[in-house]
Amino acid sequence: MKAWRQASGFSPEQWLEKEREQIPLWVPVGLGIGIAAWFVLPHRWSWLAFCCAALALACAAALLPAGGRGRRIAISAGILACLGCLLIWGKAVLVEEPQLQRATFVTVTGKVQSVNPVPAKHMVRLLLRPMDAPALPSLIRVNVRESDMSPAIGRDAIIRFRIRLMPPAPPTLPGGYDFAARAYFAGIGATGRALPPVAIIKPATAGPGIRERLFSHILDRVEGPAGSIAAALATGDQGAIVEQDAEAMRRSGLAHLLSISGLHVTALVGAVIFLLMRAMALSRRAALDWPLMLIAAGGGALAGIGYTLLTGSEVPTIRSCIAALLVLGGLALGREAITLRLVATGALIVLCFWPEALTGPSFQMSFGAVVAIVALSEHPRFRAFAAARDENGWRKFGRAIAVLLLTGLAVELVLAPIAFYHFHKAGMLGAFANIVAIPLTTFVVMPFEAMALLLDLFGLGAPAWWITGKALELLLFIAHGVGGSPMAVALGPALPPWVFGVMVMGGLWCLLWRSVWRWLGLAPVGIGFIAILLNPSPDILVTSDGRHVAIRAEGTGMALLRDKAGDYVRSALAESAGYDGVLESLADLPQARCSADLCSVLLDKAGRSWRLLVTRSGMFIEKEAFRRDCQRADIVISDRRLPGWCKPKWLKVDRSMLAATGGLAINLDRMTVRTVHAPNDAHPWIPRRRMRTDQSIFQSGGAAAQRSPSPVASKP
Known part of the structure; x- marks a missing residue:
């Protein structure tokens, strides 16, 4: 190696000397690596292990001969990564507030902290602090219909209403938006929609703030969609912009x-x-x-x-x-x-x-x-x-x-x-x-x-x-x-986190250095782009509540289990699958046989046939018939808790499993299952629920998955 460096004229210390003005740019990158590690790693023992590994790197670098820039960079990198992990960990502890663990109907009396109109959805979003309710979180976000609002409802007003409160929503599917994490750091412990009537116990003592008055003034002065854009440019509030725009x-x-x-x-x-x-x-x-x-x-x-x-x-x-x-x-x-x-x-x-x-x-x-x-x-x-x-x-x-x-x-x-x-x-x-x-x-x-x-x-x-x-x-x-x-x-379908991390580090390498060696960063960027092109679309998507299932049909289409699914669910499923078409009805597929309670679908993937059984209702199904169908199916999916005697050949997805894993993205060609939550994820916004002992869903396949099912689906 030394002979090669002498022959090529390359020396790491000489290169770092040329790049000395660029080295400080990596300080936030080192801190960010530690922060990202805290989000990626599942629990406190892994966070501690990362901090120890980062400090071990710094200690090992301290043993190198003094005076080199590489030595100082390695020491700084280890310390910064450790500080980043401790920084976000410490903030997560400092901002910790009780969060709602399960949905509940309650009557809430609360003091309004902020009022945010959302004209595009004909509602107003309130932040409230519940009063005399120790069982509720200290801050909740409530949506109120415009027709139920009153000018007396403003900051510091006290109101009472009935509401179905929900825990902050985690991602519906792998790779989705994690509102639960954002709500945790914002101090929001529950969300819901207020049911009329909304009683005013104490009206607001002050009128709307400058931002609210400016928002309303601009909407009055510029009509139509242009007014909503003008209001967003001046106030940052995009609530008036309709979804099409x-x-x-x-x-x-x-x-x-x-x-x-x-x-x-x-x-x-x-x-x-x-x-x-x-x-x-x-x-x-x-x-x-x-x-x-x-x-x-x-x-x-x-x-x-x-x-x-x-x-x-x-x-x-x-x-x-x-x-x-x-x-x-x-x-x-x-x-x-x-x-x-x-x-x-x-x-x-x-x-x-x-x-x-x-x-x-x-x-x-x-x-x-x-x-x-x-x-x-x-x-x-x-x-x-x-x-x-x-x-x-x-x-x-x-x-x-x-x-x-x-x-x-x-x-x-x-x-x-x-x-x-x-x-x-x-x-x-x-x-x-x-x-x-x-x-x-x-x-x-x-x-x-x-x-x-x-x-x-x-x-x-x-x-x-x-x-x-x-x-x-x-x-x-x-x-x-x-x-x-x-x-x-x-x-494109949802990306694995490692692809994103590789591309980000490669891009930073290209952008932050100045010498010709900066172009080495194109290698990880190229690997990432190839991974994006080769990233397979999931064959089956299951939302976190188990109610909505999307299946990639033969060809390029996708079919949805429930025809009455809302626009939000349809959009989430289509985006997660990288699909830009219209979701068909699962019952209309020629390879599907559906009743009011069950759907049985035969999928040809990876050179074999897969039989999928999905429940559609909460009605009672005869035990013997359902046991027989479970045994014939490779995969069973249900939004209810399935009994232990329902044993499909490869994978059973029910309410108890989804409570621990969140939504699923299943790829049949590779026989892999991607989940929203990793096993034993201990981040503070993850509900504490016990994982079922069967861990087969996290494996790439098993002996049972290799057995070929019958080529004919049984009729439910």
Whole structure:
């Protein structure tokens, strides 16, 4: 090895010396690895083992000869990983609140903490603290119909109503959105929908807050779908956006415009700095004697902080505000501010205060996009291409479009793995849609909306609102046009976590280093993309309650057990399977025989026939007939608790098993079962339920699974 290094001229220490300015960028990565390990590993003993292994790495590195950068990096990496795991573990202990363990009907008397209208769903979302109810969690989230609301229901109001409370919902299927984890760190212990009437024990003493009044004012001034987008841009509240428009924005790659993030904060701060600089330049004394940049940066900082507070102080907005403040500090000091060190500092601050944000798509997508943009802008060839020069207007315009397109493509490539992992789909045309959408939002919509709000103080905002509405209608036209294209998104089934982790580390390796060795990161990225292409779609999906089962039929279609399943369930099943078509009825399949109580389906997979038996009702079924059907079936699925004498050949899925595992994704070709919850998962938001002793579902197959079933399904 030493001879090879001498012959090739490569030495790790020499390489690290060349990359010395980039090494600090890995500090938040090391902390993030420890945080991610806490979420991935199942219980406290594995968390302790990880911390010990990280410290052992640091101790082993300390034994290396002193003076080398590799030694210091290994020591720092071990300590940071251990600190990250302890940080999120400690926060989970600090924020721990009792959570509801099972559904219950109760009469709740509670004090309103916040009011969040959701006009698109004709409801209002309340956060309440129950009073004189020690058996209930200290904070619950309640949905109330608009027709049951009253102007007297506001912050600090006391109300009483009847409700069916539920524990915060875990993912319905493997790879789904985990609201239970988010609710745990938000302190929410239960959710539900209030049943009328809602009695007001004590009306609110104060009216709606500034954010609520601004939200209502914008909806009054701009009618239709454009008004809901305008309200989201100003307040961060997307509750008025109907699902069709929200889906179009997602499919077209423009959904980032709806979340208050770096684009919005930067546009506001930039506009404030521009106006202050121009206003102060009108005074000769100010222009000659005052520190204009320092004053303008201070004004921009105050505007950014105020905007963050106004829009609810969500983590993405706070992250953007922190980044903006760091940029302003750099500008005030005369330093180059927009660098990867700035991004790393912002990420480190967010992870220290909100470590749970690491696993959310908002944190990952916002920082991923910013890292891609800054890394691209720092590349010498791109910087030379994008630099201003003496050329005619058409060439300058074409160069600006090319720069915007290249930046959009870089962002789309970086965000694709994140979108696939969290949403099971990634935008393909977002870079082209953003060429028009970003300038339209930054230079037309937001300035004119701000101008309209300012002019409304004097009753003169109507013309500015008209321009804002027309610009937003154009934005929605672009979203629906691009999102409606069959090439708008690429769909795929839920990804295993290891694929996502490999791609993220490979991408960071490419983006954070500068030398030619950075391109080694393309290897894990390429492995991840191949894994995405080869990732098999599940043949059977079972929701966590066992009521809804989707089966991949022969060909490319999918069939659903219950025809009356709602849109949310249908969407979750289709997205988890990477399916973009219409779910058929299982009873309509030629290989299925269904009655009111049972469905028997014959599936040809992996060169053999599989017999699936699924219950459809809670009615009593004759024991002997059901025992016979269980014995003939390879897989039995039910939303009820099945008796011990029901013994299928491979897998029995019933209520007791699903209570411990959550939803399932079954692949018959590989004979594997993926679950929502790992065995013995001890994260604090997981309900404490005992796992059945039969662990065959976690095996890739067994002797019983190798027996060929009868080619004819028995009729229930």
